[in-house]
Amino acid sequence: MTATAGAGLAVREVLVRGRQITARDDLIAALDIHSGMPILAIDMEEARQRVESLGWVKSATIARRLPDTIYLQVEERKxxxxxxxxxxxxxxxxxxxxxxxxxxxxxxxxxxxxxxxxxxxxxxxxxxxxxxxxxxxxxxxxxxxxxxxxxxxxxxxxxxxxxxxxxxxxxxxxxxxxxxxxxxxxxxxxxxxxxxxxxxxxxxxxxxxxxxxxxxxx
Structure with a gap:
């Protein structure tokens, strides 16, 4: 999978939607996805579970938007x-x-x-x-x-x-x-x-x- 980064399929941007209370830094840390990572090598299910372990996050959806974007949608608890x-x-x-x-x-x-x-x-x-x-x-x-x-x-x-x-x-x-x-x-x-x-x-x-x-x- 490391070849995908050389082919241009590497993470360049992480888009977050639905966040109001959860600290953005906490979300990014839970995602543990960084710029330059091979986008196809990311375990999306593990990343989702890490995000949903945050107290304010009720549910999360994570998707790849090729060639270089990770999209995170969260629903927060009330x-x-x-x-x-x-x-x-x-x-x-x-x-x-x-x-x-x-x-x-x-x-x-x-x-x-x-x-x-x-x-x-x-x-x-x-x-x-x-x-x-x-x-x-x-x-x-x-x-x-x-x-x-x-x-x-x-x-x-x-x-x-x-x-x-x-x-x-x-x-x-x-x-x-x-x-x-x-x-x-x-x-x-x-x-x-x-x-x-x-x-x-x-x-x-x-x-x-x-x-x-x-x-x-x-």
């Missing part, structure tokens, strides 16, 4: 959330794939999901939450429980315990209660939605004591 597990935090996409574990400062505004199997289940929950802006805007983290269901931790410390099934109905009730009773602004510790057709509210000790005193004085 960041969905920050995943916290065993004291470590990573950026994940909709498929639950880890994009990167460092330089996360620019993604602090993304939702945070917690738990071993949270990445595989996060997209479905977050898509559903986005249809309830009065709720989603208050969520600090979504915590996966026993691989079956979620708890939502609100920014003010309230825990929302969601059921394993029919989460949409539970969120309907929660959003309605918030709209009618400003639930999130009250002295509430937890809201349990795991029982169908029932919303159980747990208030803090001081609030409960004040309520009892008020009842005794009426």
């Amino acid at each position: 960041a969905l959330a920050l995943w916290q597990h065993e004291g470590r935090v990573a950026l994940i996409d909709r498929d639950g794939a880890v994009i990167q574990r460092r330089k996360l400062e620019g993604f602090a505004a993304l939702p945070r999901v917690v738990g071993e199997d949270a990445p595989a289940n996060a997209a479905r929950l977050l898509d559903l939450l986005n249809t309830y802006p009065a709720v989603s805007g208050q969520v600090e983290a979504a915590v996966r429980v026993s691989g079956r269901r979620w708890n939502l931790r609100l920014r003010n410390g309230i825990d929302i315990r969601l059921p394993a099934d029919d989460v949409a109905t539970a969120l309907d009730r929660l959003a309605e209660y918030q709209r009618e009773h400003a639930l999130f602004e009250r002295d509430v510790i937890a809201v349990d939605l795991r029982v169908p057709d029932r919303l159980i509210v747990r208030v803090n000790g001081e609030a409960a004591k004040r309520a009892r005193v008020a009842g005794e004085n009426t």
Whole structure:
């Protein structure tokens, strides 16, 4: 194959399309294709696999454009959330794939999901939450429980315990209660939605004591 370089079939240019976030230098390093290499000697499958090993790259297509050009098309992952597990935090996409574990400062505004199997289940929950802006805007983290269901931790410390099934109905009730009773602004510790057709509210000790005193004085 080295004869192809002498015949003019050597790499002179590498064209990259689809890159927005991945560093160009990282792509070129992963390709490991350099000017002057015999273009027909390049193992295109190995090069594709190296590129797809980069965190931001979801898929890659590599092709020769004879006589002297390598064309690389990449599809990048879209960041969905920050995943916290065993004291470590990573950026994940909709498929639950880890994009990167460092330089996360620019993604602090993304939702945070917690738990071993949270990445595989996060997209479905977050898509559903986005249809309830009065709720989603208050969520600090979504915590996966026993691989079956979620708890939502609100920014003010309230825990929302969601059921394993029919989460949409539970969120309907929660959003309605918030709209009618400003639930999130009250002295509430937890809201349990795991029982169908029932919303159980747990208030803090001081609030409960004040309520009892008020009842005794009426």
